[in-house]
Amino acid sequence: MTSLFETLRDRAQKRVRYNETVAELSATSLDTRLDLDIYKGDIPQIARKAVYGA
Template identity: 55%
Template structure:
């Protein structure tokens, strides 16, 4: 039971990190995003890789 709870905590923490990363990337100005070679449509994938790995 403890392992299940720890798994759920880890999943919740990663989901929160994912949403925070998406939010931060969406707040970039268009100029800053393009300087970093980030396109709006790529943000969810970039955040997923950052939090969950490749």
């Protein structure tokens, strides 16, 4: 039963990190995002890869 709670806690922590990453990338200026080749529509995918892996 402990592993179930650990799994749930891990998933919740990853979701928080995902939301934080999306917020940070969204808050970045347009000029900076364009310099990094990050388009607004790509932000969720970039955050997903950063938090959850490939």
